Structure formats: structure tokens, C-alpha cells
Amino acid sequence: xxxxxxxxxxxxxxxxxxxxxxxxxxxxxxxxxxxxxxxxxxxxxxxxxxxxxxxxxxxxxxxxxxxxxxxxxxxxxxxxxxxxxxxxxxxxxxxxxxxxxxxxxxxxxxxxxxxxxxxxxxxxxxxxxxxxxxxxxxxxxxxxxxxxxx
Amino acid sequence: xxxxxxxxxxxxxxxxxxxxxxxxxxxxxxxxxxxxxxxxxxxxxxxxxxxxxxxxxxxxxxxxxxxxxxxxxxxxxxxxxxxxxxxxxxxxxxxxxxxxxxxxxxxxxxxxxxxxxxxxxxxxxxxxxxxxxxxxxxxxxxxxxxxxxxxxxxxxxxxxxxxxxxxxxxxxxxxxxxxxxxxxxxxxxxxxxxxxxxxxxxxxxxxxxxxxxxxxxxxxxxxxxxxxxxxxxxxxxxxxxxxxxxxxxxxxxxxxxxxxxxxxxxxxxxxxxxxxxxxxxxxxxxxxxxxxxxxxxxxxxxxxxxxxxxxxxxxxxxxxxxxxxxxxxxxxxxxxxxxxxxxxxxxxxxxxxxxxxxxxxxxxxxxxxxxxxxxxxxxxxxxxxxxxxxxxxxxxxxxxxxxxxxxxxx
Numbered sequence: 001x002x003x004x005x006x007x008x009x010x011x012x013x014x015x016x017x018x019x020x021x022x023x024x025x026x027x028x029x030x031x032x033x034x035x036x037x038x039x040x041x042x043x044x045x046x047x048x049x050x051x052x053x054x055x056x057x058x059x060x061x062x063x064x065x066x067x068x069x070x071x072x073x074x075x076x077x078x079x080x081x082x083x084x085x086x087x088x089x090x091x092x093x094x095x096x097x098x099x100x101x102x103x104x105x106x107x108x109x110x111x112x113x114x115x116x117x118x119x120x121x122x123x124x125x126x127x128x129x130x131x132x133x134x135x136x137x138x139x140x141x142x143x144x145x146x147x148x149x150x
Numbered sequence: 151x152x153x154x155x156x157x158x159x160x161x162x163x164x165x166x167x168x169x170x171x172x173x174x175x176x177x178x179x180x181x182x183x184x185x186x187x188x189x190x191x192x193x194x195x196x197x198x199x200x201x202x203x204x205x206x207x208x209x210x211x212x213x214x215x216x217x218x219x220x221x222x223x224x225x226x227x228x229x230x231x232x233x234x235x236x237x238x239x240x241x242x243x244x245x246x247x248x249x250x251x252x253x254x255x256x257x258x259x260x261x262x263x264x265x266x267x268x269x270x271x272x273x274x275x276x277x278x279x280x281x282x283x284x285x286x287x288x289x290x291x292x293x294x295x296x297x298x299x300x301x302x303x304x305x306x307x308x309x310x311x312x313x314x315x316x317x318x319x320x321x322x323x324x325x326x327x328x329x330x331x332x333x334x335x336x337x338x339x340x341x342x343x344x345x346x347x348x349x350x351x352x353x354x355x356x357x358x359x360x361x362x363x364x365x366x367x368x369x370x371x372x373x374x375x376x377x378x379x380x381x382x383x384x385x386x387x388x389x390x391x392x393x394x395x396x397x398x399x400x401x402x403x404x405x406x407x408x409x410x411x412x413x414x415x416x417x418x419x420x421x422x423x424x425x426x427x428x429x430x431x432x433x434x435x436x437x438x439x440x441x442x443x444x445x446x447x448x449x450x451x452x453x454x455x456x457x458x459x460x461x462x463x464x465x466x467x468x469x470x471x472x473x474x475x476x477x478x479x480x481x482x483x484x485x486x487x488x489x490x491x492x493x494x495x496x497x498x499x500x501x502x503x504x505x506x507x508x509x510x511x512x513x514x515x516x517x518x519x520x521x522x523x524x525x526x527x528x529x530x531x532x533x534x535x536x537x538x539x540x541x542x543x544x545x546x547x548x549x550x551x552x553x554x555x556x557x558x559x560x
Contacts, residue, residue, distance in 0.1 A: 021286065021306075022310075023310035023331050099409055103409070135411060136412055137411070137412060138411040138413070141371075141391060141414060142370070142392060142409075145371045145390055145391040146370050147370050
């Protein structure tokens with residue numbers, strides 16, 4: 001196949017860049033979002049109350065903040081909670097969540113897939129299977145279409 | 151009526167419905183529109199043309215090809231009373247077609263847009279039509295008698311992205327628009343040259359041209375389809391984040407939404423004042439019921455032909471192989487068991503209107519068209535549907551799809 005030797009840089013030009021009607025995402029104040037409470041979650045894990053830890057770690061998701069550290073910390077905390085569950089208990093845990101929490105869990109799961117660490121993907125895959133049967137493909141669609149995510 | 155495959159295999163073959171075509175390949179139906187008595191359908195077979203088919207007993211025969219557009223035809227609407235067809239396309243043009251004898255003749259309408267046109271709808275009184283486009287605006291076109299020419303006015307603010315779908319309110323003035331900037335809006339498309347000032351509606355009483363009377367709060371998905379209810383007091387829309395919502399004008403435009411487990415819905419229409427049929431990437435139409443009292447929407451069931459084939463058992467070897475390859479021991483179906491074999495992109499009402507629909511039609515990317523009948527049992531004392539029974543005619547056999555769905559149970 002012949003290679004196009006003429007430059008195709010024009011394809012990367014944003015024709016709408018200087019249009020004053022250009023769509024901008026709504027700015028929702030996210031400066032105060034700190035993510036789930038680390039202390040609370042840690043103490044619940046230590047007590048062995050994993051269901052409680054799951055509920056707690058899904059609170060205050062750092063969706064609107066631009067602070068990447070907050071997001072990374074939240075993701076790490078979620079992963080910690082998810083890894084502490086025994087495989088057999090995952091299904092019950094997911095069943096206890098409401099629809100919004102299942103969507104949020106799905107967002108954290110996919111975020112976790114982006115930066116795999118030792119054994120994290122295996123744990124996340126188990127949670128993904130259960131979350132999928134609870135939330136359906138719709139929950140994955142919402143991970144893909146979310147403009148602001150964890 | 152039969153399920154008609156508008157299927158053009160390059161070899162002559164028998165297809166369900168008893169037709170045989172041998173011109174060109176199977177193509178998605180981009181858009182379609184029916185004439186008043188539903189004897190003819192105009193559709194775009196994913197190219198620059200519009201084909202008109204006439205019902206011929208149990209078959210469909212092509213009567214004319216409308217060739218004028220230089221780009222894919224993205225929208226067709228057929229005005230039932232004045233018998234005119236309007237088409238719009240990616241060539242940034244719209245044409246109004248009128249029947250001269252046995253031939254459809256086009257008249258160009260200058261839309262003054264610099265991006266593709268995406269959808270077009272005649273107003274209820276057929277004296278105007280609206281075109282949504284990638285130019286982030288809606289062109290409202292009406293005929294100017296003195297100049298013998300179609301002119302258009304633009305509704306621009308505050309639309310920020312492509313307008314994907316439009317639907318008119320029965321008062322001929324209000325227009326709902328779904329757009330890629332994640333919002334469903336209601337605008338006034340009042341044209342003083344062709345109509346009287348409209349009376350107040352549940353969405354507002356001041357309606358100068360271009361006024362926005364309603365804007366939905368953001369979902370995170372492109373709004374694929376919008377539909378007013380038969381009375382115009384409610385508007386429903388579907389979005390790409392697998393969500394369907396209804397705004398109720400009689401309740402200060404409160405929005406109820408339903409977050410779905412399935413793939414995004416591409417088209418929606420009201421079939422009674424409280425019920426909706428929507429379809430999309432899951433390839434089957436689904437029923438949704440709106441409860442005004444609770445302000446909620448419930449999933450009413452999947453409407454599709456029941457599974458025909460019996461499934462054979464899974465051998466132990468297959469189970470092991472599946473576990474190894476796919477981490478599941480269930481045998482996954484490689485073929486769809488729905489009637490449509492690809493996404494459904496458009497739904498249209500055939501009989502009964504949006505208030506008491508008894509028949510609707512779906513077309514999709516599989517090049518197929520299905521006709522669905524509804525038997526409705528009304529509970530007249532509370533003016534809601536108490537029982538729905540759905541039938542679909544497929545290969546000459548009329549099958550019951552859903553047992554009576556009691557709306558009290560939803």
C-alpha cells in the first residue's frame with residue numbers, strides 16, 4: 001500500500017478551538033472534595049466489618065476535583081477494601097449496594113484496571129463479574145460516557 | 151402485516167415475507183417515513199437516495215428512487231395530509247418533494263448550515279418543518295408565498311453541539327430538541343408569517359421565536375431521541391449513558407429518569423400518555439411506564455418474539471474449554487435471538503397516534519423492518535392502561551410476546 005507522504009497534521013487541528021460557542025463542561029466546585037474518609041475505612045477493615053468498609057469507601061467520591069492525588073488516594077483505598085473480601089462474599093456485598101453505588105463501584109474497578117499492581121487485576125475481575133450482573137452493561141456504558149470520573 | 155425484510159442479497163433468495171431481491175447488498179435502513187394510509191414507505195438504504203416502496207399484497211415493490219442528495223440522507227418525514235416528503239442529508243441540504251403525476255419532484259431548501267443535517271420533522275399542521283444539524287442549530291423552514299420559496303430561521307442559543315433529534319408539540323409551535331451537548335430542550339418555533347399566536351401551554355405562555363422554555367439537567371450522554379406525549383404535556387428522551395427520562399410540564403417540569411442496565415436506546419416514542427416504547431443497541435423494543443404520582447419510570451418488559459430454538463445441553467468438555475477461554479462455563483450464544491439482528495435506529499407510530507397507539511414500526515441497521523401490534527385494555531375509570539398485550543407478526547405467524555402487563559404491578 002502506498003504511504004501518504006503528504007502531511008496529515010491537518011487532521012489534528014481543532015476547528016472549533018476559537019469558536020466562542022464551543023462546548024465547555026460545567027464547572028462544578030470540586031475543590032472541597034476529599035474522597036472517602038481513610039481513617040474510617042481503615043478502622044472498619046481492622047474490625048472485620050468489610051460490608052461497612054465498602055459502604056464507607058463508596059462515599060464522597062472525588063469526581064469533581066482536579067487534584068490527582070485525592071483521586072489516587074481514593075482509588076488505592078477502594079482497592080484495599082476490595083482486596084480484603086473473600087471471593088465468596090463479593091456477590092453478597094455487591095447485592096447490598098444500590099444502583100448508584102454499583103455504577104460508582106464500576107468506575108473504581110475500571111480506574112483500577114488502568115494502573116494494575118500486584119494481583120489487583122485478578123481481584124478487580126472478580127468484582128467486575130459481580131458488579132456486571134448487578135448493574136448490567138448499562139453500568140459499563142456509564143463508565144465510558146462519564147465526563148467526570150473518579 | 152408481515153415482517154418484511156428489506157433485504158437485497160446479490161443472489162436471488164427467498165427471504166421471510168416471500169420476497170426475492172437481487173440488486174445489491176444488505177444495507178442498514180438509515181431512516182424511514184410512512185405515508186398517511188401506511189401503504190407506502192420511504193426509506194434511505196444507507197446511501198444518497200430515498201427509495202419509495204409500495205405494499206403489494208404481502209410483498210413490497212419499489213416504485214421510485216429519489217436521487218438528489220449528494221450525501222447520506224439522514225432524515226425523512228412524510229406529511230400525511232399534504233402528501234409532501236421532506237428529506238435532509240449530510241450534504242447540508244434539505245429537499246421538499248411533491249408528487250407531480252406519478253413522479254416525486256424535489257424543491258431545494260437552503261438551510262444556511264455549514265455542517266451535515268441530521269434530522270427533519272414536519273410540524274403537525276405541515277406548514278413548517280424543522281431540521282437539526284451539526285451546525286449546532288435548528289433551521290425552521292416555512293414557505294414564503296410572495297417569493298415562491300422556502301425560507302428558514304435559525305434557533306441557535308444555547309445549543310452547543312449537534313442536534314440529533316426533534317419532535318413537535320401538538321400546538322405546532324413548541325419543538326423538543328435532543329442534542330449532543332447532553333441536553334433535551336424545548337424551544338418555541340413560532341413563525342408569525344404562517345400562524346396565529348399560540349395559547350399558553352404547560353411549558354409556558356410566552357413563546358417568541360427561539361425562546362427556550364425547558365432545558366434538562368445534564369446527563370452524561372448524547373440525547374439520541376426525544377418525543378412529546380400525545381397531549382404535549384410530557385416530553386421523553388433517551389441518552390447515550392443508557393438513560394431514559396421524562397419531564398412533566400404539568401408538574402413544573404420535574405424530571406424523572408430511569409437508569410437502564412442495557413445498552414443505550416436510540417429511539418423513543420410515547421404510545422399512551424403514560425407509556426413509552428424505546429429501542430436501540432440491544433436490538434429489541436422495550437416498554438417503559440411513567441408513573442406521574444410517584445414521579446418514576448419503570449421498565450415494563452422486553453418486547454420481542456419468544457425464543458424459537460431449543461438449546462442443546464453443554465458437554466463437559468465444552469464446559470472445561472469455556473472455563474479456560476472465557477472464565478465462564480455457560481455456553482454463550484453467538485447469534486442474537488432478537489427479531490432485529492442489529493441496532494434499531496428508528497421507531498414510528500403506524501396506528502392510533504401517540505395517545506392510543508395500536509401499531510408501531512421499527513427499522514434498524516440490519517436492513518429489516520418489523521411491525522408490532524398492541525392490544526390494549528383500558529381501565530377507563532382511572533384513564534390508564536391496565537393491560538398491555540403485545541403481538542408481533544413474523545413469517546405469517548402472529549405471536550404473543552408479552553403476557554398482560556399489569557401496570558399496578560410495576
